[in-house]
Amino acid sequence: METSSFPSTILFGTHNNYTSIHNSRNNRIKLSSQPCKIRAISEVAATTTADPAQVELTWEIVVGALAGVTPFVVAGIEFSQRIVSFFLAPLKLLKTLVKLEQIGKATVESAVC
Secondary structure, X not given: XXXXXXXXXXXXXXXXXXXXXXXXXXXXXXXXXXXXEEEOOOXXXXXXXXXXXXXXXXXXXXXXXXXXXXXXHHHHHHHXXXXXXXXXXXXXXXXXXXXXXXXXXXXXXXXXX
């Protein structure tokens, strides 16, 4: 095993640690400066290098994938219908007005005769 040139604990400068002091009169925020410690990872676990080709496709994975994709497919269909109806609404309104105008002319002609 290789020896690492990094220390096992890395110390950074100070960081702002906000802690609340609850007083009966008011709430105050106290700012303290403490060194930030981060532990270094020296070894990589063997499970992270697992071969994805060896994963078996089970029914749970298939059902989970379908359950995850289905809401997005349904939402895509619903929103596409709304978008199409939004753009076609003026045409439907125009056709309705033309029909009403034709009905109005027919009733006026029948009333005159």
